Structure formats: C-alpha cells, structure tokens
Amino acid sequence: MSTYPTPQRHHILSVLVQNKAGVLARVASLFARRGYNIFSLAVAPTEDPQFSRITIVVDVEGTTLEQIVKQLFKLIEVVRISELDPQKSVERELFMATVRTDGENRGQIVELANIFEAKVLAVGVDALTLSLEGSPEKLDDFEELLRGYGIVELQRTGRIALPKLDREAHSRAVKGKAS
C-alpha cells in the first residue's frame, strides 16, 4: 500500500523564500493555524544564498489549493510560488532504513537492494542500513518490500522537485552557447 495520498489531493508547491531566520516557522505556523495539511516538507538554500526553496507536498482536503497559495503569498518573505505538476516536473527523495536480518535472509535483502540500486550503508550482526535515492514512487515500492523483513528505523527526506526542462528552449540555449 502506498503511503502517499491519491494524486488528486496532493500537490507540490515549490516556494522560493528569502533566506531569513524564522521563515520556516512562518510557513509552518500559517499551515497550522489555517488547518492546512503538510504531507512532506524539504527546505534548503538555493544557488543564490539570499534565497531558500521550500518544497511542500500539500494534502488538499477541505480547502482549495488556490487559497493556500494566496495565504502563503501574503507572507512578506515568500518571493515566488510555483505549483509543480507531477507530469511536468522531476522529483527526487532520499530514503534510509535499518532492516532486521537473521543472517539467513541477508543475501535476499542485499539482492533486493541491488535490484533497486540502493546502497548498503552499514552492516551489523543482525541488521543492515540501506539508502535509496529516487522518485518517491520507487521509494514507496522499496519500502513495501523491505517491510516483510522488519524495518527497525526509517527516515525519508520528503520530496524535492524542479520543473522539467522544456526541450526546445533548452536545445536552443545549448545551440546559443555553441555558436
């Protein structure tokens, strides 16, 4: 079973904010007081240290995405908000899990990790720690398969996303550079 909500209810907002103390608290406080649901949230500085990008997956139920965007935009330090259409964006997430192993099934787990191109980060007597970077859907599948072995600890980063590049515009830009 996927841990993600149905696509109709879940939207990715890419929020460019001024990189100032407290800006994450403002965003989180707004969601809390207006009763909006954050499904996942990732925040880090951008290529310009004056700005950070917050990638929020919102679970839209009982409130409109439009209202969430409008209220977010009222925050003075929010500079730009883009809604990323999953069809037109690239998404990545990082996953780490410690899985119990009795020694006999260690090979199976490592084989599973190899199939998914996951990494083995640490090996213990009765456990393995694995990491996987990829699309959230791929991570969902991996997580589901690992559950059968017994997950001791699990940490996911929440997704980050950027718009897919427009191929024509991109190829023009590449041409421009070449000439």
Place this chain on the structure above:
Amino acid sequence: MSKKMSGASSLVQSLESAGVDVMFGLPGGAILPAYDPIFDSKIRHILVRHEQGAGHAATGYAQVTGRVGVCIATSGPGATNLVTPLADAAMDSVPMVAITGQVPSVAIGTDAFQEADIRGITMPFTKHNYLITDPKDIPRAIAEAFYIAGSGRPGPVLVDIAKDALQKETEFVYPKEVSLPGYHPQVDPENQAIKDAAALIAQSAKPVFYVGGGVIKANASKELMQLAELVGAPVVTTLMALGSFPDSHPQHLGMPGMHGTVAAVTALQKADLLITLGARFDDRVTGKLSTFAVNAKVIHADIDPAEIGKNRYADVPVVGDLKRTIAALIPAVKAEFAKNQPDLAPWIASMNKLRATYPLGYELPKDGSLSPQYVIERLSAITGPDAIYVAGVGQHQMWSSQYWHFDEPYTWVNSGGLGTMGFSVPAAIGAKVGRPDKTVWAIDGDGCFQMTAQELITASISNIPIKVGILNNSYLGMVRQWQEMFYGERYSEVDLGGGIPDFVKWAEAMGCVGIRVDSPEEVAPAIERANSINDRPVVVDFRVEEFEKVFPMVAAGASNDDIILPPSQNERREYLR
C-alpha cells in the same frame, strides 16, 4: 549622509524619518535605552498605564487619521500586553507599528528575566514582524515596517529589538526606498475585471452594494458615492464601513449582519448581484454561509487577493486598490448603461417597503427607567455627525452602530473582527490625539469600562479631553442576552454587582468630571454639559434598564432568513416572505 550614534538614537531618528508625530507606550528594562533619546525627541510620547492601552490608542489614532499608529513597550510582559491590540489590529486591517525591547541578544533563548518570544507569539496576527539584534539593521527595519503596515491591505507590524542592539554604536542611514522582493501589492485593477464587473452590473435587476471597511481604508467614499448614484442600487455598510456612505442617503439601507437592519440583511439575501467592495463575507454578516444570498452573483473587489474566494465564490474577482477600482468602474458602467440600463425600480420599491415596514426601533421602558437606545439617539442628535464615536464590544456597540448617525468616514472607531472588550477608552484617547479638533465620545458598557478604565488617568494627565458614556446595566449585557434567549434565562456569571464600583467617584479619582444619569430627562443636560467641558475628560454613568436586548438579531450559526425581529414587529413577519 551617515552619522554615528547609539542604536537607540538610530531607532528614534528612524521613527522621526518615518514621519511619526506621536507614540503611545510604557518603558521598562529592555527598552530603556530607547527612552533616553525619546526624552529629547520631537515625537510626542504618551505614557499609558498598561501596554494594552498603548496598542488600542495606536489603533484609534490610525482609524481616524488613516496614518500608521505607533506603540512601544518593553520585553516580556510589556510585549505580551500588546498581543491583544495587535490581534485586534490584524483583524480590522489597522496600520500599526509596534516597537518592543528584547533581552540582550546573548540572553535570547535562555529564559532570561522578562524574556518572551514576541516575534514567535505574534507571527499569526502581524502582517510581518522583525527581531533585530544588529543595530545597523534598525533603520531599514523601521522603514520597511512603516511601508508594510500602511500599504496594500494595512496591518500591524512588530519590530522587536534586542537591548544590546539599542546600546551599541552604529551609523544611522535611513533608506530612501525599501525593496522587498516578496511584497508587491497589486493596486491597479485589471481592465478585463473592470469590464466584466460593469457588464454584470448592467445585467442585474436586483443589485446591492455590499460595502466593507476597505472603502474607508482606501479613502474611497467620494468614488463610492458617484458609483452608487450612477447604478442606483441599495447600499449596505458593514460594521467596519459605517460612515463610508451617508446614513442619510436614500439608497442606504443600513448595516447588514447579526444585528443589522431587516432591510440590509434581506437585501443581501434577495439580491441577484452583490457588488462587494472591501468586505470579506465575515460570518457575522453572512450568517449560515450556505444559505447566504443564494441567488446572487458576486463581484468581489479587494486589495487582498486571499479574501477573494475565501468564504464565498466570486463570479468576478477584482484585485486592486478600491479607490482606483471604483474610479475605473464608473466610466465602465456608464459605457454599459449606454447600451443597456436595467430597470431597478421594482427592486428599490420592494427594499423601501422593507425599510418602512421594519425600521430600527425600541420601546421605552414602562417604568420610566432609562432606555440605552434613547441615550445613544440623544447623544448623536445633540453632538452631531462631525464628532468621532468610539465603541467597545457588546450591546452598547451594536446600539451605537444602529442609533448613531454617520455621514462621514473616519468618524467611527470600534473593534470589529476580534471583538475586544476594553477597546473604547484607550482607542478614544488615540482618536482624540489624532484629531484634537474633533469631539470624541466613547460609549462603553460597564463590563468593558472596567477592563481598561485606568487609561482615563493617561487622558487626564496628558490633557486628552475625551468623553465617555457608560451604558451601565450592571450586566455583561450581550452575554446576558444570549443566556436569556438561548440558555433558558440561566444567568451564569454575568451580574456585575449593581452599584459597585461608583463610576462617578472613580472618574473623579482619575481626574475626570463624573456625571450620573438615572432618568430620561437628565440625558440631554448631561450630554450638553459633557460637550461643554474641554479641559479634562468626562465620564457619564448612564444607569440604563437592565434587561433591554439588541434587535433585530440573527442567532449565531442561523440563516439570515431566520432573522429575529423586535417583539413589537413580530406581527409583520409575513412581509419578509
């Protein structure tokens, strides 16, 4: 040009550069460095008796002048005492800048003496806020705070400054302009939206102007008058909009909402178009939202795009400054009317019949005791529409909205959205400071008065001669009314203990003139005497009938269709169908 000085001097010079002429405050440890240069500043500082008073006074000042009101307090309890006025100002879109001292930056986060995270506390109800720990950031923060507070949809901004930032030496450079990459309020409405709105107006047989406080904030009363007379539709003005359109105008149907006039409430219910200008479909106006104006299309004009579509779908959203929006609508509507002007006569006739059938009215108590509505009516008639009227929250506020006569904007101050008891005395002080040329009357309930009355000491000592009329029924009257109507007359914790305190003695102890009024014939002489005193504040204790209720009324959560009429009008109910 830069000059070396302390952060505190930089703060005071920044406030002077922002054009501040008065601020309301109370000093304390963390803000102490700022009070030294305040001692020499040309800015008038009014020393309040409680920081809440400073905040509401800043609001009163802002609401009658249209300028940014300023209050200042120390860290910890000083700052938290500003929380209520800041929340109040956020709800009513009041331009305000609050300055607070903070513990020294090294002590922040250590639970130091008088430390409170006021920036964190006030995030939900400030338009923006700052924590300043470096003195060089002070001028920019002040410049930005005033720009943010006064532009777009106005609101409160808090600037919290660590004590060491006030003490350290810095260079003072006041920015010529502010640059905020994430803040660009849209002032000019889009042409297509104006055209769509005008087209909808020209297609509607039953339009109503639903006018909110945004019209006053945008100083757009003149434009509203032109547009309203051009369209000819009935006008309703919300609690926050009283005075934006004259009560005396034949198109004016009064205030809509929980205690609005039958005509105003019903006009919205039966309209086919709401021309919504700077209003926000508050629950006190709409009643049960799903039954509100079900046949109406909606034009919603507001400077804040987040208000549009928040509570009610807008067929035509118009984002922009209302003065410009209404001015743009006038020629657009004229152009549409040249092609097709709907006949509003049947609609206007039906609304006029409603107004005539269900006027605001009350019955005088049979035992000769004093009617609170009568007091309000006489006060308005004797003092006139030029004065400024300030109300607290409760029955007296609603009677004031109903029986005071408003013809001009900026003459009515009240706590609308937050409903803050204790608002009126300090807000009246701020209003009088902002408009010393005007007579300022606060009307208060005896419950409200006891929350902030000590600010009358401020008024006496700082020569701010306001007038306060207490509608004293010895009850938390509005709560008592709800208990009578909805809780089987079980009067739980609403009796304020009749006779204590003695408001006349209390007033005199605070340096005011105190007058007691027990009977209807004493009302006019007391008001005239109060109006003639201008060298000190006056408090008139109107001992009014205890069990009077506010009508009409739409019960909380009920539909506007189920408006409760005054008992004397019940037999006329069939006209509403």
